[in-house]
Amino acid sequence: MSDPLPKTNRPTREEAEDAIRTMLRWAGEDPEREGLHDTPARVARAYEEFFQGYEIDPKTLLERTFSEVEGYDEIVLLRDIRFESHCEHHLAPIIGRAHVAYLPRQRVVGISKLARVVDAYARRMQIQERLTAQIANTINDVLQPHGTAVIIESSHECMTTRGVHRPGVSMVTSQMLGVFRTSSDTRRELMAMLNRPAASEY
Ligand SMILES: [Zn+2]
16 A cells, blocks of 8 residues: 555645535435534544544564564464554444454564554555554564564454444454464464453453
8 A cells, every 4th residue: 555645735624524415315304403513523533433544654663672572483473453444445333343463573662553554544545454464564574583474364344334234243364474474383372362251251
């Protein structure tokens, strides 16, 4: 994916609100009626929140690492990272969970940073395959671990509330890099870790 448009090339907030007014009229509404009067401003603010990821360079989130790990050299897995995204085809929500693992090469990163990398890419217009690959590639490029694995399970509202109307369907994608790709033992170990009860269930 290309980098986000520079801010100078983007429409103004006012133009964005006008566009939302157009959509309201197109759907059959009167944007001037009381209940809708502030809607364009609210939708614009919601967009800022939904698509905040364009303002973040995910690589910078992983710059601070720790090396005092007493020789820890096994898999680090952060699982069940809830995220919200939007599909780029319908701008409908994608709600899901990401599991992110890496096998460190001496240095580890704060675990909250992994969740922030997920958010930085989720808060963009996405398809799940790319979201999965971007998270994995960024962790792999910046931390240069022995391997990186990202598994995402999600529900796409463009499938549940429109089109084929199939609630309950989930989509699962995974991107395995380094040893997670080349070693079936390491992959099996990851799967065993994923299948353990969650800490919240202890
Ligand atoms: Zn869609």
